[in-house]
Amino acid sequence: MHPLAVETSQLTSTEPSWASASSEKLETELIAKYGESQRARLNRGLHQVSEFWRVEDGDAQELEDFVRTNFAGDQTTLDTMFTRLESLFEQLDGHMHEINREFRQQLDLDRGPILPFDEVVGGYDPSAHVLDDFFANKLGFTVLLNFPLTTLDERLKEGPEWSRRQWAEVRLAQRFSKRIPAEVSLAIAQADAESNKYIAEYNIWMHHLLTPQGQRLFPPKMRLLSHWNLRDEIKADYPDKQNGLAKQRMIQQVMERIVTQTIPASVINNPGVDWNPQSNEVTPAAVKDSELAGNAEASNFREPDTRYAMLRKTFFAAKKADPYSPTEPTLIARRFEEDREIPEARVKAMLEQVVTSPLVAQTAKLIQSRLGRPLEPFDIWYNGFRPGSQYSEAELDAKVEKKYPSAEAYQKDIPNLLMKLGFSSERAQYLAKHIAVDPSRGAGHAMGAGMRSERAHLRTRIDKNGMDYKGFNVAVHEMGHTVEQTFSLNDVDHTLLQGVPNTAFTEAFAFVFQGHDLELLGLPAPDARSQAERILNDFWGTYEISGVALVDMAVWHWMYDHPQATPTELNHATVQIAKDTWNRYYAPVFHKSDVVLLGVYSHMIDSFLYLPDYPIGHLIAFQIEEQMKKAGAIGPEFERMAVMGRVTPDLWMEHATGRPVGAEALLEAAHHALTVVSSPQ
Ligand SMILES: [Zn+2]
Numbered sequence: 001m002h003p004l005a006v007e008t009s010q011l012t013s014t015e016p017s018w019a020s021a022s023s024e025k026l027e028t029e030l031i032a033k034y035g036e037s038q039r040a041r042l043n044r045g046l047h048q049v050s051e052f053w054r055v056e057d058g059d060a061q062e063l064e065d066f067v068r069t070n071f072a073g074d075q076t077t078l079d080t081m082f083t084r085l086e087s088l089f090e091q092l093d094g095h096m097h098e099i100n101r102e103f104r105q106q107l108d109l110d111r112g113p114i115l116p117f118d119e120v121v122g123g124y125d126p127s128a129h130v131l132d133d134f135f136a137n138k139l140g141f142t143v144l145l146n147f148p149l150t151t152l153d154e155r156l157k158e159g160p161e162w163s164r165r166q167w168a169e170v171r172l173a174q175r176f177s178k179r180i181p182a183e184v185s186l187a188i189a190q191a192d193a194e195s196n197k198y199i200a201e202y203n204i205w206m207h208h209l210l211t212p213q214g215q216r217l218f219p220p221k222m223r224l225l226s227h228w229n230l231r232d233e234i235k236a237d238y239p240d241k242q243n244g245l246a247k248q249r250m251i252q253q254v255m256e257r258i259v260t261q262t263i264p265a266s267v268i269n270n271p272g273v274d275w276n277p278q279s280n281e282v283t284p285a286a287v288k289d290s291e292l293a294g295n296a297e298a299s300n301f302r303e304p305d306t307r308y309a310m311l312r313k314t315f316f317a318a319k320k321a322d323p324y325s326p327t328e329p330t331l332i333a334r335r336f337e338e339d340r341e342i343p344e345a346r347v348k349a350m351l352e353q354v355v356t357s358p359l360v361a362q363t364a365k366l367i368q369s370r371l372g373r374p375l376e377p378f379d380i381w382y383n384g385f386r387p388g389s390q391y392s393e394a395e396l397d398a399k400v401e402k403k404y405p406s407a408e409a410y411q412k413d414i415p416n417l418l419m420k421l422g423f424s425s426e427r428a429q430y431l432a433k434h435i436a437v438d439p440s441r442g443a444g445h446a447m448g449a450g451m452r453s454e455r456a457h458l459r460t461r462i463d464k465n466g467m468d469y470k471g472f473n474v475a476v477h478e479m480g481h482t483v484e485q486t487f488s489l490n491d492v493d494h495t496l497l498q499g500v501p502n503t504a505f506t507e508a509f510a511f512v513f514q515g516h517d518l519e520l521l522g523l524p525a526p527d528a529r530s531q532a533e534r535i536l537n538d539f540w541g542t543y544e545i546s547g548v549a550l551v552d553m554a555v556w557h558w559m560y561d562h563p564q565a566t567p568t569e570l571n572h573a574t575v576q577i578a579k580d581t582w583n584r585y586y587a588p589v590f591h592k593s594d595v596v597l598l599g600v601y602s603h604m605i606d607s608f609l610y611l612p613d614y615p616i617g618h619l620i621a622f623q624i625e626e627q628m629k630k631a632g633a634i635g636p637e638f639e640r641m642a643v644m645g646r647v648t649p650d651l652w653m654e655h656a657t658g659r660p661v662g663a664e665a666l667l668e669a670a671h672h673a674l675t676v677v678s679s680p681q
Helices: 003-010 019-034 036-052 060-070 075-108 116-123 130-136 139-146 152-161 164-174 182-200 228-236 244-260 306-320 331-340 344-355 358-371 377-381 393-403 407-420 425-433 469-490 503-514 528-561 567-585 613-631 634-642 649-657 664-678
Strands: 203-205 223-225 273-276 281-284 435-439 444-447 456-460
Touching (some): 019 036, 019 060, 036 060, 036 139, 060 139, 075 139, 075 444, 139 164, 152 331, 152 649, 228 244, 228 377, 244 377, 244 567, 306 331, 306 528, 331 344, 331 528, 344 528, 344 613, 344 664, 358 528, 358 664, 377 528, 407 425, 407 435, 407 469, 425 435, 435 469, 444 469, 456 469, 469 503, 469 634, 503 634, 528 613, 528 664, 613 649, 613 664, 634 649
Parallel strands (some): 435 456
Antiparallel strands (some): 273 281
């Protein structure tokens, strides 16, 4: 047995041995004091406290005194406790966020050179130890003693009947649903950093790839990071009529060798050798296109399953937290039940609904006719669905530059822009007051506030000549975020419910705004054909990423089922899972089996089961977008949806659209788009 596995399996509970005797004693005593009506609450509170109490928190006497002092045994005390804590946590979160925002200013804003210490300041997280502090001073135990911890199952089944106050109590208690020891958090952070580094340095030197005839298809100096740059190069190669196809096939071979780990270790991040990915032959580089020294030792020893050793490290680190998370005792459960709040089985069913849709074959046929050849596996990254534009980028740039020479000019125009999106003049003014526009260093981003006395910050890129069209398009997206952030903090009835169920929801709002950017410039909206092209692009992308997510999910299950597996065994299992997934959902469309491409995503190695967020995000975006279309004006509908706050995604979506989260909106839109695109122009 692996040593880490022994260590974690012994830690099934942290509860002290005397805890149950103390609980019985307290129950008798406190029911006598507060009455029978408090029995259920008290039992739950005692159970929750003893589940998290450790020997170092105190002995039986201390626990008993703590409970006697802090159990709110009547409604008035409980109400006071709830109201005060709600307000205090708003202040705490809001100020922590404020410090973080201030500390990041030099990194985030267009304010001149960054000095080394700015990176340290920007990386500082003032809230990192808050949870530990609140278990140490026992405020966390006070919450656990008085408010209910819930499972996702309870939130889904009973949540629709709960009052808003009950929902707020549930979110209050959830802050303390895990008590991960510092050394476990550190182990997770280390595995995260190590796997990130492995991924970040996994470059392929493209000019050093040789065809069987010894040709170099890619230009000198081209260095592509796996898998993102490799995938984007496949996309970029479609217009290349001469070598595009040969390049795409070669990249596919490289990706397959990464997944199967038959890639020679010497070709990773090394411009010192040439490599023929087909025969796998490695030779000293015959050309020099890099300042980097490179290692000319031409060995074709394969990478020794390092990819899977990294993945396995993240698994062991994540597993260490299992015993300290009683309501979600696996990483899989924490991802789906705590972070996403959609049960894994439902997510799986939604993704399968996408990948088995008959619309996939229809879309594939359309792609095939546009390409003029049968599909090849790398065409899962086909990107030829593009909205046409009546205006050149230069025309749009000129228009935007004139309108927005500075961040202040955009700030001033916000009420006007919002009114064009259907907000009343009163709401537009109100929102504008809550949004601060700052010139950003990067492309732009939105940073909401954590408390009502703060504004949301819209960061946008302003060049010397002013804003360009790309910058405007991003600014409109970010404005969508800041409007959502303002409503869901300032207009939600409980600050404990501030926000949206997860990031997919705020992205959806941002995309709705972004989709109307031309109209905001006083130009006509994209025509039906352009809209249909965009929808098909999203649909094909969702089809691709759904398969990738299904592989990620199956691999994590396999790791939990085989905790002692070696990196080589994990390699074989992952390859088999990627093939099985391909054979089931992609082979019928591509007419080729046993393809391993679905296993190439780098986030599968370093991101702890993050990939399902992508397809879920697409589905949610379509639901919200379709609902906005049905409602007509964006403004009032946006506000109605956004003030629901952070309940479960399904409850939120039922309130917003009348249906739970699902694939139907995307599939209906894709169906319609196929009709539009197929009709004569
Ligand atoms: Zn966004």
